[in-house]
Amino acid sequence: MRHRALLIAATSVVFLSCCAGAEAQQQVIGAPPEAFNMRLVGSNDLQARSAYQPTIHHQGDRWIAYIGHHGGTDAVPAPLNPITGKAEPNGTSILDVTDPAHPQYLRHIPGQEGKYEGGGAQMVRVCDGKALPKGDRNAVYMLRTFGSEAHEIWNVAEPANPVLITRLGGLKDTHKSWWECDTGIGFLVSGAPEWRTRRMTQVYDLSDPAHPLKIRDFGLSGQEPGATGAVPTELHGPISAGPEANRVYFGYGTNKGGILQIVDRDKLINGPKEPTPDNLRLPEISRLNLSAFNGAHTTFPLRGMPIAEFARDKDGNSRDIVMIVDEAILNECNEPRQMVWFADVSVESRPMMISSYTVAEASGSFCERGGRFGAHSSNESMAPVYYKKMAFIAFFNAGVRALDIRDPYHPTEVGYFIPSITAATDKRCVTIDGKDRCKVAIQTNNVETDERGYVYIVDRANTGLHILELTGAARGVAGLR
Amino acid sequence: MPLIAFAVSIGMLSGVAGYQHAPPDLEGWREIAWPFARDGWPAGRAFRCSSQACGEQIEIYLRPKIGFCNCDSGVADDDEVDRVADLDLISERFVPVEPGHPIQLADMRGRIRAYELTMGDRSRRVAVGVVVSRRCDLLVAVAQGNGTASGVQRLALEFLGSGDVSRWMLAAMSGQ
Numbered sequence: 001m002r003h004r005a006l007l008i009a010a011t012s013v014v015f016l017s018c019c020a021g022a023e024a025q026q027q028v029i030g031a032p033p034e035a036f037n038m039r040l041v042g043s044n045d046l047q048a049r050s051a052y053q054p055t056i057h058h059q060g061d062r063w064i065a066y067i068g069h070h071g072g073t074d075a076v077p078a079p080l081n082p083i084t085g086k087a088e089p090n091g092t093s094i095l096d097v098t099d100p101a102h103p104q105y106l107r108h109i110p111g112q113e114g115k116y117e118g119g120g121a122q123m124v125r126v127c128d129g130k131a132l133p134k135g136d137r138n139a140v141y142m143l144r145t146f147g148s149e150a151h152e153i154w155n156v157a158e159p160a161n162p163v164l165i166t167r168l169g170g171l172k173d174t175h176k177s178w179w180e181c182d183t184g185i186g187f188l189v190s191g192a193p194e195w196r197t198r199r200m201t202q203v204y205d206l207s208d209p210a211h212p213l214k215i216r217d218f219g220l221s222g223q224e225p226g227a228t229g230a231v232p233t234e235l236h237g238p239i240s241a242g243p244e245a246n247r248v249y250f251g252y253g254t255n256k257g258g259i260l261q262i263v264d265r266d267k268l269i270n271g272p273k274e275p276t277p278d279n280l281r282l283p284e285i286s287r288l289n290l291s292a293f294n295g296a297h298t299t300f301p302l303r304g305m306p307i308a309e310f311a312r313d314k315d316g317n318s319r320d321i322v323m324i325v326d327e328a329i330l331n332e333c334n335e336p337r338q339m340v341w342f343a344d345v346s347v348e349s350r351p352m353m354i355s356s357y358t359v360a361e362a363s364g365s366f367c368e369r370g371g372r373f374g375a376h377s378s379n380e381s382m383a384p385v386y387y388k389k390m391a392f393i394a395f396f397n398a399g400v401r402a403l404d405i406r407d408p409y410h411p412t413e414v415g416y417f418i419p420s421i422t423a424a425t426d427k428r429c430v431t432i433d434g435k436d437r438c439k440v441a442i443q444t445n446n447v448e449t450d451e452r453g454y455v456y457i458v459d460r461a462n463t464g465l466h467i468l469e470l471t472g473a474a475r476g477v478a479g480l481r
Numbered sequence: 482m483p484l485i486a487f488a489v490s491i492g493m494l495s496g497v498a499g500y501q502h503a504p505p506d507l508e509g510w511r512e513i514a515w516p517f518a519r520d521g522w523p524a525g526r527a528f529r530c531s532s533q534a535c536g537e538q539i540e541i542y543l544r545p546k547i548g549f550c551n552c553d554s555g556v557a558d559d560d561e562v563d564r565v566a567d568l569d570l571i572s573e574r575f576v577p578v579e580p581g582h583p584i585q586l587a588d589m590r591g592r593i594r595a596y597e598l599t600m601g602d603r604s605r606r607v608a609v610g611v612v613v614s615r616r617c618d619l620l621v622a623v624a625q626g627n628g629t630a631s632g633v634q635r636l637a638l639e640f641l642g643s644g645d646v647s648r649w650m651l652a653a654m655s656g657q
Binding site for chain 2: 115117293
């Protein structure tokens with residue numbers, strides 16, 4: 001009996017010290033950011049709008065950030081735009097970040113009314129008219145989603161005064177698309193009404209943005225209209241390696257049952273277009289099924305990577321790698337860990353997972369902090385400054401993590417930055433015994449880089465945009481002075 | 482005081498665990514082991530009613546699926562039932578018998594749809610998929626049997642509508 005009392009007492013001490021320590025990790029307003037080898041250069045609150053995808057575009061002598069937003073919140077469905085003085089549903093923020101220390105908010109283009117993933121305009125890509133085969137040379141085109149119902153193309157040559165060019169409507173859902181600026185081919189994540197999945201691909205020729213041409217619908221066999229039986233995991237997003245490489249890498253799944261699908265781009269665009277099972281299978285070269293525990297949000301190709309360790313090998317000293325990033329969707333670790341995976345796809349018929357990366361949970365008691373902890377997305381810029389050297393991973397309440405990926409068999413964290421929360425940072429809740437218990441934590445949602453080497457992170461919990469630069473040893477990894 | 486609080490919380494947890502595994506209050510049904518391999522969702526609960534008790538042998542599998550991105554639209558259409566109702570645990574080859582229809586279970590709204598399954602040995606079975614939602618979470622159930630779709634559906638709804646099962650569904654959806 002005495003033993004039992006001692007055991008309970010000891011357990012309680014462990015329990016209390018565990019939770020007291022975790023409590024100390026809770027973010028508080030006014031506390032400094034947490035950082036290692038990364039430094040805050042500038043920030044903007046983005047009108048306290050939940051942010052998804054930043055795209056940074058070099059436009060003349062200016063650098064412009066286009067940032068897609070999720071829908072509003074229960075508390076504030078349509079935040080105030082101080083420029084217009086009106087409450088506007090979340091859409092696209094446009095900022096001049098030429099001076100990254102002082103970002104200038106230029107314009108907000110409202111999106112679809114709705115809350116969270118039910119509204120907004122979360123995705124954005126940008127191509128110069130002079131790069132597109134049939135574009136207006138004086139135009140700069142911004143492709144964005146309009147909530148869950150359309151894709152739109154705007155002329156943003158004057159970023160403060162965008163002009164709507166085209167609208168592709170009638171969809172059920174949208175997500176993160178890819179647009180090849182040199183060919184104009186767009187791989188648009190859509191929800192065509194007759195398809196059995198919420199998200200699939202619609203391939204468009206957007207080389208003349210004023211006159212979009214539909215090429216075909218595409219997805220995994222079993223998702224097409226009229227199919228029966230099990231429905232394969234829905235699409236999250238594709239990334240094309242372009243016509244020369246002739247590959248498109250599709251990621252399916254969010255936090256479960258992920259699939260990396262490697263597709264022959266030419267067969268996809270020029271093959272038979274009717275969505276029959278055979279026609280859908282024809283362009284597929286191979287697929288890599290992830291564990292049921294992990295999804296595939298981002299599938300970022302890193303082709304032709306020289307591997308130092310293999311340098312003296314007669315064969316296989318250069319590898320084609322795909323970095324796969326899962327998406328955590330549940331707060332406070334109520335799901336298997338969503339993280340980063342590296343697949344060697346050099347032998348395309350036999351893609352193989354070779355390494356992984358996650359933030360060490362204990363390094364910040366991240367399961368206790370509130371909100372999501374886990375990976376979401378990576379930067380997708382292929383500009384030389386970081387490509388095949390460093391990757392930046394949005395990791396929700398663990399901020400952004402800078403990885404040295406020069407040896408993708410052994411990716412190594414070399415820096416991180418967790419922004420401070422502000423009064424605008426929204427709460428995140430879990431249900432315990434039928435009641436909501438909420439905490440406030442940063443939710444770094446997405447990340448992008450520019451050719452100058454600045455790192456742009458945006459927050460899902462309304463904290464805004466943070467522009468960062470590498471410091472210390474991490475700069476050396478990228479070859480920056 | 483903290484010691485007492487800790488002991489009480491442990492006691493409460495035990496009570497919850499005990500409640501969650503209580504047998505249903507419908508005669509003829511008994512709980513069986515979850516018969517499927519691990520997949521992306523934690524295992525749920527499985528029940529069987531013998532042909533002597535139910536007129537035909539029927540099994541039903543139910544579990545919460547906590548965490549989806551489409552939090553506003555609920556169970557929007559029959560495609561959603563096809564995708565998430567766990568039919569694929571029984572067989573990847575299933576064909577809907579007819580369009581589904583709306584349903585309400587334990588104060589949650591969703592849809593129900595009947596299917597014909599082709600098993601690995603090419604035998605045929607009937608199944609009924611049920612999906613209801615609350616906020617971003619789903620409660621899914623699939624029942625299978627050898628009889629008619631209408632018979633499986635009637636027995637499944639009778640089971641799912643029973644007091645114990647309804648209470649368990651609500652508790653499971655509340656994170657208990």
